[in-house]
Amino acid sequence: MFAMQSIDMPNIDFEGIMRHLTETGKRTHQLWLTAESMAFIARGREYRSEFHVNPSYEIQYxxxxxxxxHYRTPEGVEKIAHVPEGSCLFQPPLVPHSPRFAPDAFQFVIERARVAGDIDRFFWYCLNCDHFLHEESYVVDDYRADPVTQAYRxxxxxxxxxxxxxxxxxxxAPDSL
Ligand SMILES: [Fe+2]
Structure with a gap:
């Protein structure tokens, strides 16, 4: 037997949160963060260009x-996985990936919570010749800090x-982020 300390069961209203993101112009809304997992809803970014590399899997619905x-193979070849509305993709850890979706499109994302020493990295490559341009790295312990927007800034x-x-x-650079 085990004793449950409290019962906290977020029951997500997708429509309400999508409306909130649209009305406020925000890009992400964190749904939960526990010792084991984090989840958020993301609205598309018209300027998304970087490749994110993180130590967690990502479930992208x-x-x-x-x-x-868009993702890069270990050989550095860029490929595209298409995830139509209503379907879900499981992405293993450490795959350089760039989720491209419109500002009026929404993703529900679940990841493993980061542990001490985990680093999230963001890479950019030249749009003309694919040469490496720049890297930003962050400790992503809470999506409320919106690390992606910080990296872009x-x-x-x-x-x-x-x-x-x-x-x-x-x-x-876009007119605004
Ligand atoms: Fe170049």
Missing amino acids: SIKGDLNL NFYQSEDFRTCKKCATVMP
């Missing part, structure tokens, strides 16, 4: 709209980070 999950605020050292192409 397309609640509304389709997802094109740092990247886009620096023209040097966005300039390819091989072919000199500059990745354009």
Whole structure:
């Protein structure tokens, strides 16, 4: 037998949270964070260009709209996994991935909670020649801090980070994040 300390069972209203994200312009809403897992709803980012590498699996469910999950193979080849609305993709840990979906599309994402020493990394590559451009790294212990937006701010605020050292192409920055 075990004694349950409390019963906390978030029951997620997808429609309500999608409406909240649309009305506030926010990109993510954390649903729960326990010692073992974290979950959030994400709204698409029109400027998404980076590849995220993290130590957790990711369960990515397309609640509304389709997802094109760009990812890079161990050989560095970029591929796309298509995840239509109503379907779900399981992505193993450490796959460089870039979830591309529209600002009016929504993903329900579940990940393992990070443990001490876990680092999330964000990589950018040149859109012209695919040469490595820049890396940002973060300890993602809570999605309420919106680490993706922070990484983008740092990247886009620096023209040097966005300039390819091989072919000199500059990745354009969006008007706003
Ligand atoms: Fe380049």
